[in-house]
Amino acid sequence: MTVVLEVEGLAKTFHMHHLGQQLHPFADVSFTLDRGEFLLLRGPNGVGKSTLLRTIYRSYLPEAGRVTFHSRHGAVDLARAADVDVTLLRRDEIGFVTQFLNARPRVAAEEIVAEPLRRIGRPADEALDEARRWLGEFGVKRDLWRAYPTTFSGGEQQKVNLARALILPQRLLLLDEPTASLDAGARAALVRRLADLKSHGVAMIGVFHHPGDVEHLIDRTIDLKPKELADVAV
Ligand SMILES: Nc1ncnc2c1ncn2[C@@H]1O[C@H](COP(=O)(O)OP(=O)(O)OP(=O)(O)O)[C@@H](O)[C@H]1O
Numbered sequence: 322m323t324v325v326l327e328v329e330g331l332a333k334t335f336h337m338h339h340l341g342q343q344l345h346p347f348a349d350v351s352f353t354l355d356r357g358e359f360l361l362l363r364g365p366n367g368v369g370k371s372t373l374l375r376t377i378y379r380s381y382l383p384e385a386g387r388v389t390f391h392s393r394h395g396a397v398d399l400a401r402a403a404d405v406d407v408t409l410l411r412r413d414e415i416g417f418v419t420q421f422l423n424a425r426p427r428v429a430a431e432e433i434v435a436e437p438l439r440r441i442g443r444p445a446d447e448a449l450d451e452a453r454r455w456l457g458e459f460g461v462k463r464d465l466w467r468a469y470p471t472t473f474s475g476g477e478q479q480k481v482n483l484a485r486a487l488i489l490p491q492r493l494l495l496l497d498e499p500t501a502s503l504d505a506g507a508r509a510a511l512v513r514r515l516a517d518l519k520s521h522g523v524a525m526i527g528v529f530h531h532p533g534d535v536e537h538l539i540d541r542t543i544d545l546k547p548k549e550l551a552d553v554a555v
Pocket of ligand 1: 344346365366369371
């Protein structure tokens with residue numbers, strides 16, 4: 322097996338200065354993730370699942386611990402890497418999939434979806450063809466492909482977001498409730514795509530409110546347990 326990610330002793334603290342308190346969503350999380358492995362993160366609301374995903378993605382810095390990502394170019398500790406290196410890894414090695422689209426004004430759906438392919442140097446027309454294929458796959462109506470997603474419904478925006486996030490096979494995918502408000506057809510398309518990516522070696526960590534959809538993909542589960550709010554002055 323090829324290790325893709327090693328998380329060691331990871332801890333996160335939020336400093337809530339206005340309350341004079343600290344919140345410790347998780348402490349001492351350790352696991353490794355191999356190529357093609359699917360890890361489910363489970364636990365009650367507010368336990369820290371999204372925070373853990375965001376800390377691995379380096380949207381948050383951890384209080385302690387290491388997040389060693391084995392990229393194509395060697396091992397890098399995401400907790401300490403330079404911002405510029407994290408940005409490069411996010412281009413084609415580490416993906417973060419949520420239910421929310423960051424829709425930009427006057428950018429067509431098909432352009433938004435094609436962008437990740439363009440960024441890695443695919444010819445524009447090829448990238449656009451591929452984008453249209455994925456929009457169709459996720460059930461976005463053809464007459465919306467050239468429209469601006471700022472006006473789309475929540476579910477339509479989510480479909481555009483998924484097509485964009487999954488068009489390019491990454492080494493590691495972080496999935497934060499990607500099925501939240503999808504209809505049955507789009508949920509099935511998403512699960513098919515995840516199965517295909519997994520069979521091609523993409524490692525995944527996912528949070529799903531209805532994990533039944535992806536049950537057959539899950540290799541391992543981590544249960545996060547609620548912690549007490551530490552009443553410590555900051
Ligand atoms: N930026 C932040 N600053 C302060 N506290 C935060 C911040 N982000 C999250 N929290 C707190 O950390 C805790 C964990 O939040 P998180 O969103 O990770 O939970 P979750 O397990 O993903 O929850 P859910 O299942 O409801 O989506 C919550 O109590 C939340 O209020």
